Amino acid sequence: MTAKLHGAVVRWFATEARDLPWRDPRCSPWGVLVSEVMLQQTPVVRVLPVWREWMERWPRAADLAAESPGEAVRAWGRLGYPRRALRLHxxxxxxxxxxxxxxxxxxxxxxxxxxVGGYTAAAVAAFAFGRRASVVDTNIRRVHARLVSGDALPAPALTAAERRLAEALLPDDDATSVRWNAGVMELGALICTARSPKCSMCPVADECAWRAAGEPPPSYVPKGQAWHGTDRQVRGAIMAVLRGASRPVPRVVLDGLATAEPVTAEPVTALTEGSATSPELARLHALAPAPEQLERCIAGLLADGLAVELTGGLALPH
DNA sequence: CATCCGTGGCT
DNA sequence: TAGCCAAGGAT
Known part of the structure; x- marks a missing residue:
């Protein structure tokens, strides 16, 4: 019963898939793992250049292991969620x-x-080792929700029913299951997108339960991710300062940025000479975090191992 | 199980 | 333009 779906998606994937470097048969399992971790919550276009840099610099896991975790965080750049760099290291x-x-x-x-969680473990087993593994990511969940369940969007959190459905839809043999996983994921990324899906280009539009039901709206409203004024924003600004610093950033500099006292570019540059570039400091200052928020964020970064305290100030971990 | 954790392109 | 949201994981 699912054979028709398998054929349609696999054929579509064979001609329409993006030519991504980690899909090259010559890409090592390590390269696949790095790509999967970088792709956690980060779009492909932003991952591509950083992934290439990482592969050139650290072609094997042991190469990265020989570096300091701070170097991994710095090379992570602005991909976001820098703890991923730490965990990859x-x-x-x-x-x-x-x-x-x-x-x-x-x-x-x-x-x-x-x-490495459930998604990444299955994805690497499938895409790096050709194993039959049930890959369930946000794209696959959305395609399943529409194609099979007739819902506009998957549930807010992954349910047991979704796992069972994914397993039930997975082709029996290794080779087809890998292509199915990759194909459904690609379908979700390119065609069956969260907003304004391109149903006219969908290879399985005729089998889609959501279309058959008249494309009913989502049964719930996804709540947005708060950003302005949050700790995440402040942490991000602090991390940007640390990444750009070639020496520890004195605490007085960071603390001074939290005050209402205007900080001109001149003294900032003087205080952090050689330790940070002024655009990053200016951005942190523009956020004007309350002293307690700044303190909380620094404590959080230290607790997470994203920063270390030295006598000279705050720095990326050695 | 809900919440926290970055970033920037797209609509 | 202000929000939406992207190949999740850890707690």
């Missing part, structure tokens, strides 16, 4: 020291790595 260390430099090829083995 930790995963590289585990791979280098406990797995002789080779990635585990089973879902369970992958799942044990830092920063």
């Amino acid at each position: 930790a995963a590289a260390t585990v791979i280098a020291t406990e797995h002789d430099g080779e990635l585990p090829d089973s879902e369970d083995g992958l799942l044990a790595l830092p920063g």
Whole structure:
């Protein structure tokens, strides 16, 4: 019953898939893992250049493990959620020291790595090792919701029913299951998008339960992600300062930025000479965080290991 | 299980 | 333009 869907999606994927470097058969499992972690909540177009830099600089897990975690965070750049860089570095260390430099090829083995959850473990097992694994990401969930369940959007959180459905739809043989996973994911990314899906270009539009039902609206309103004034925004601004700093950033500089006292570009430059570029400091200052928020954010970054306290000030971890 | 955690392109 | 939202994971 699902054979028709399998054929349609696999054929569509064969001709319409984007030519992404981590899909190259010559890409190593390590390269696939790096791509999957970078792609967690970050769009492909922004990952591409950073992934290339990482692969050139750290072609094997052991190469990254030999670096300091701070270098990983700095090379992560502005991909967002920098703790992912930290966990990727930790995963590289585990791979280098406990797995002789080779990635585990089973879902369970992958799942044990830092920063690797259910999605990433299944994705690497499938895309790097050709295993039959049930990959469930936001794209696949959305396609399943529309195509099979007739809903405009998947539930707010992954449900057991969705896992069962994904497993039930997964082709039996390894090779087809890999193409199905990749194809459904690509379909969700390019055609069956969250907003304004391109149904006229969909290879399985005729089988879509959501279309058959007259494209009913979502049964709930997704709540947006708060940003302005949040700790995340302040943490991000602090991290940008630390990434741009070639030496520890004195606490007095950071603390001074939280005050209402205007800070001119001149003294900022003088205080942080050689330790940070002024655009990053200016951005943090423009946020005008309350002293307690700034303190809370710094404490959070220290607790997360994204920053360390030195006598000279705050810096990326060594 | 809900919340927290960055960033910037797109509509 | 202001929001929406993207190949999630950890707690």
